Amino acid sequence: MKTSNLKLTVGTGSGTLLSTLAVIGTHDVLKTAALAAIGAVVSFAVSWGLQRWCRRK
Template identity: 50%
Template sequence: MGTASGTLVSTFAMVAYDDIVRTIFLATLGAVVSFVVSYILNKLSKPFRTYRMKRKKNKKCPKE
């Protein structure tokens, strides 16, 4: 327990405030970009999905 807490405290002492701010900013930016790209791809793929669903629904099974 003593070694782990000493390592943790020394790690926090070495991390600069600028690094923390930069990390928070980059994490936020990455999350926003990921959300926007997922949203755009979802909107672009919706017509293709509805087309496939209609085509699948209209496709008739051969009777045996």
């Protein structure tokens, strides 16, 4: 990749990230983190339960 293309890519990505951070509030970030944690725990529990159930059969 050429240097000018890299600078353009980094500049565009940084600008997009910073403008998104200005719009998203702390409450939204905490809510998203909580939902992600709940989803991970449920996914783990279901996978673990299915593995135990399949071993019995």
